[in-house]
Amino acid sequence: MTEPEHVDANALAGPLSEILSVDLTAAERRCSVCGACGVFAELHVTVDGPGLVASCPVCRTLVLRLVRTPDSVWVDLGGTGVVRVRLET
Amino acid sequence: MVAWRPATLAADRWETDSARTLVLDVPGWPGHRAGQHVDVRLTAEDGYTAQRGYSVASADEGERIELTVQRVEGGEVSSYLVDVFAPGDAVEVRGPLGGWFVWDAASPDPVVLVGGGSGVVPLMAMVRERRRVGSRALFRVLYSVRMPEDRYYRGELGAHRPGDGGVDLFVAYTRRAPEASPRGPGRLGAAELNTHGFPAEFAPVCFVCGPTGFVETASDALVALGHDPRRVRTERFGSGGGAR
Amino acid sequence: MNVVTRGFRGRGGQDPARVPPGQYETHDFPVLSAGPTPRVDTGEWTFSVEAETGRTRVWTWEEFRALPQERPRVDIHCVTRWSKLDTDWEGVSLDVLLEDVETTAEYALASSYGGYTTNLPLQDLTDGQAWIVHTFDGEPLAPEHGGPARLIVPHLYFWKSAKWVRGISLLHQDEPGFWEQAGYHDYGDPWREQRYRGD
Numbered sequence: 001m002t003e004p005e006h007v008d009a010n011a012l013a014g015p016l017s018e019i020l021s022v023d024l025t026a027a028e029r030r031c032s033v034c035g036a037c038g039v040f041a042e043l044h045v046t047v048d049g050p051g052l053v054a055s056c057p058v059c060r061t062l063v064l065r066l067v068r069t070p071d072s073v074w075v076d077l078g079g080t081g082v083v084r085v086r087l088e089t
Numbered sequence: 090m091v092a093w094r095p096a097t098l099a100a101d102r103w104e105t106d107s108a109r110t111l112v113l114d115v116p117g118w119p120g121h122r123a124g125q126h127v128d129v130r131l132t133a134e135d136g137y138t139a140q141r142g143y144s145v146a147s148a149d150e151g152e153r154i155e156l157t158v159q160r161v162e163g164g165e166v167s168s169y170l171v172d173v174f175a176p177g178d179a180v181e182v183r184g185p186l187g188g189w190f191v192w193d194a195a196s197p198d199p200v201v202l203v204g205g206g207s208g209v210v211p212l213m214a215m216v217r218e219r220r221r222v223g224s225r226a227l228f229r230v231l232y233s234v235r236m237p238e239d240r241y242y243r244g245e246l247g248a249h250r251p252g253d254g255g256v257d258l259f260v261a262y263t264r265r266a267p268e269a270s271p272r273g274p275g276r277l278g279a280a281e282l283n284t285h286g287f288p289a290e291f292a293p294v295c296f297v298c299g300p301t302g303f304v305e306t307a308s309d310a311l312v313a314l315g316h317d318p319r320r321v322r323t324e325r326f327g328s329g330g331g332a333r
Numbered sequence: 334m335n336v337v338t339r340g341f342r343g344r345g346g347q348d349p350a351r352v353p354p355g356q357y358e359t360h361d362f363p364v365l366s367a368g369p370t371p372r373v374d375t376g377e378w379t380f381s382v383e384a385e386t387g388r389t390r391v392w393t394w395e396e397f398r399a400l401p402q403e404r405p406r407v408d409i410h411c412v413t414r415w416s417k418l419d420t421d422w423e424g425v426s427l428d429v430l431l432e433d434v435e436t437t438a439e440y441a442l443a444s445s446y447g448g449y450t451t452n453l454p455l456q457d458l459t460d461g462q463a464w465i466v467h468t469f470d471g472e473p474l475a476p477e478h479g480g481p482a483r484l485i486v487p488h489l490y491f492w493k494s495a496k497w498v499r500g501i502s503l504l505h506q507d508e509p510g511f512w513e514q515a516g517y518h519d520y521g522d523p524w525r526e527q528r529y530r531g532d
Contacts, residue, residue, distance in 0.1 A: 005301055005364070007325040011142060013186035014128040017091040026188030038319075041189030046368055047327065050412050050492050050512050053368045060369045062448070067516040069529040074516035095336045132335040137343040137355075163361075165344060173340045180338050 009043035009054050015066055019073050022085050032081030034059035040083065093130060094118065096182040098174055099153065104241040107160040108207065109171045110146060115182055118152040121145055123218035124191040124211045124296065124324075127156070127184030131166060141166040144211035144298075144324070145185065148221040154182075157241060159207040190296065190324045194218050198294050199227040201286040203277075203307050205299025206234060208326060212298060213242050220252035228256040229286050229293075233277040233303065236265040259285035279310040289315030298324040351408060352416050353523040359415040362469075364477045367511060371447035371497050375481050380465060381500035382430055385438045392430075394481070397465070400425045405464055407487035409494070410523040422485060424466030427458040427501075438503035442510060443484050446497040451510035452519060453486060453493055455503060462488060465498060490521040490528070 013025045025041040036058040043054040043063055051067035051074075063079040100112040123145075130140040141164075147155035160171040174180070192200065192215040202212040209232050219228060230247070234240050240260065247258030261277040262270065287293040295316055297308045304325045311321050344357035352358050375394040383389040392400070404423045410416045441455045457463065463486040467474055474480035479496025486493045492512050513519050518527040526532060 005327045007301065007327050008190075008323055010126065010187040010190050010324055013126070013188070014091070014142060014183055017183070017186060023186075023188040039189055041187070042323075044369075048363060048413070049365050049367045050517060051367075051515055055368050062368055065367075065511075065515055067512070067529075069516045072516060076515055093335075130335065131338045131341045133341050133343045134337055135343075136335075138335060139341075139343060163359075169338075169341050174338075175340070178339050179336050181336050 005048065006044040006046050006055075009041045009045050011045050011047055012040075012043075012052060012054060012064070012066065015052060015068060015073065016075075018068075019075065024083065024085070027086075028084040029080065030082045031056045031059060031061060031063075032079055033061040091183050091186065092117075093181045093183045095179050096129075096154075097179045098176050100176065104157055104243075105239055107171065108157055108241060109160075110155055110157045111170060111174065112153060112155050113180075113182065115152055115154055118154060119185070120149045121154070121185035122188075122191040123148065123194065123215040125185035125187050125214075126211070127154070127182045127186060129156070129166065129170070130181040130183070131169060132181070139166050142186070144214065146210045146213050146217075148214065148217035150221070157207065157210045157213075190298070190322050192218065192294070192296065194222045194224055196294070197224075197226050199287050199291050200229070201282075201293045201295040201311075202228060202230045203282070203286075203295065203297040203299075203311075204230070204232050205277075205303035205307070206239070206326075207241070208297075208299025208303065208324070209234075209241050209246070210298075211324060212296060213246060215296065216246065216253065216256055219256070220250065223252065225255060227287075230256065230258045231261065231277060231282065231285050232258065233261045233263060233299070235263050236274075237262065237267050257285070277307065279314065282307065282310050283314050286311070286314075289317075292317070292320065295321045296324070297321065299326060301325040301327055351418055353410055354526050355528075356410055356414055356416040356523065359417055362417060362420075362478065363411070363413070363415055365411055365413065365491060365496075367449055368447065370476050371445070372476065373446045373481055373497060378481055378499075380430070380482065380498065382434055383500065383502045384434055384436045385503050385505055386435070388435070390430075390434060397425060397482070398467070400429055403464060405466075405485070405487075407485070409485070409487050409491050411491040412517070412521070412523075412528050416523075421470050422464065422466040423468035423471075424464040424482065424485075426461060427463040427465065428461065430465065430501075431459060434503070436503045438505055440504045440507045442502045442504060442508050443493075443495040443498055444500050444502065445495045446499050449495055449497070449511050451493050451495050452508055452513055453489065454507075454520070457486060457489065458501070462486060488522070490518075490523050492517065493521055 054064040067074040096113040102110040
């Protein structure tokens with residue numbers, strides 16, 4: 001094995017649902033570093049560490065990290081870039 | 090915030106020696122779209138908890154959902170759910186989760202479903218939802234599985250049930266094929282994705298689900314065949330097999 | 334209040350003298366990751382120690398491999414709840430690497446190729462408690478386990494044992510690392526279950 005096993009950011013839907021009222025995984029995003037456009041769910045997420053780490057599938061920039069402790073959700077959205085959430089109309 | 094809800098085992102079915110479908114009663118279940126998943130949480134008497142994600146296998150049918158769980162070697166959650174969990178016992182579920190890997194039941198677009206191993210679970214939900222709503226969208230299902238006895242949903246998927254007209258199934262056995270099969274064992278290749286899927290000019294929506302390596306290979310092949318990457322939606326399970 | 338699931342016991346039956354509370358023993362070596370695996374060629378690899386004064390010592394791979402080597406056999410404890418007993422490593426004690434460094438600092442921040450960081454008290458890196466290792470179980474350390482070289486500090490949770498380590502900075506004040514910024518404990522003693530901030 002040469003890479004840690006990653007999954008899609010679909011796996012973030014549950015943890016993020018604890019703090020967000022919209023489903024971010026279906027939102028469109030533009031990478032803050034490489035400019036790649038895509039959907040949040042297409043991020044690569046490693047789930048086998050102390051927390052969840054999402055990175056850009058194109059440039060591998062760290063997009064988000066999330067830690068669930070017994071009483072808190074800690075989330076760093078520092079690399080998220082621009083996100084578009086479509087509203088129900 | 091999506092609430093945790095108690096979910097009681099109402100019934101179960103064995104799909105294979107190591108995979109079990111759990112029929113759960115979830116009071117207050119708000120309904121789901123085909124392809125979505127849930128988080129399942131187990132709590133021991135001493136307060137220890139463990140949780141994993143599982144795709145929903147059933148169509149949107151009231152307050153009852155079905156999950157199919159594959160036993161994973163050393164997996165504390167899957168081992169419990171496959172071997173110990175008994176009718177009447179309760180776990181907690183949170184969901185439905187995820188808005189990307191979902192089939193829009195109102196869309197007439199053709200659909201290519203590519204599943205590796207237990208990755209067939211959310212694809213089965215799409216076939217079932219298609220049947221439930223009476224959709225005419227054309228479905229082509231490509232199912233990669235090691236050997237005949239590893240197939241899930243044998244009496245249903247590809248069995249030409251009423252309402253499943255327009256759903257075609259191709260099974261690629263990777264280790265051992267049935268004796269009568271003209272296709273020997275081998276991996277699902279790009280040529281088969283082309284032949285048994287839809288051509289890119291038909292602009293199908295493609296859903297690819299399974300272990301991470303399988304999904305990478307199959308989705309890369311679809312894009313190489315000319316499919317719009319934005320219409321190739323993926324759900325990687327990691328290497329564990331059973332967990333979402 | 335969670336619903337208790339009848340018949341679910343988690344993983345019991347651990348040796349309380351060897352396995353800290355809330356941990357279970359594994360015989361695998363799970364990969365503990367925080368994103369993509371950096372590729373570091375030993376021809377370009379360096380390890381540095383930067384004192385709070387800015388004075389920096391740098392070792393190339395050849396220089397590092399020429400230092401006195403030790404073979405610690407230790408138990409490791411990951412905050413994701415697995416523990417692995419009697420693991421065999423080979424590498425250089427931090428006592429050797431810190432020997433000639435003039436410092437009055439009390440804290441250290443380890444940094445990795447790929448951007449990972451983790452913080453520790455400096456005194457937890459000395460007196461035979463920490464190593465920069467290049468070999469696991471007699472084999473060169475694989476990239477997914479932190480190769481070419483990683484830090485190991487086995488008496489703290491394993492996220493402190495930075496993979497792909499490239500250097501250590503000595504600081505007067507504690508500066509939280511990658512996981513410590515995001516809710517994990519600044520010290521991380523497995524025997525006191527210091528998993529999260531406030532534990």
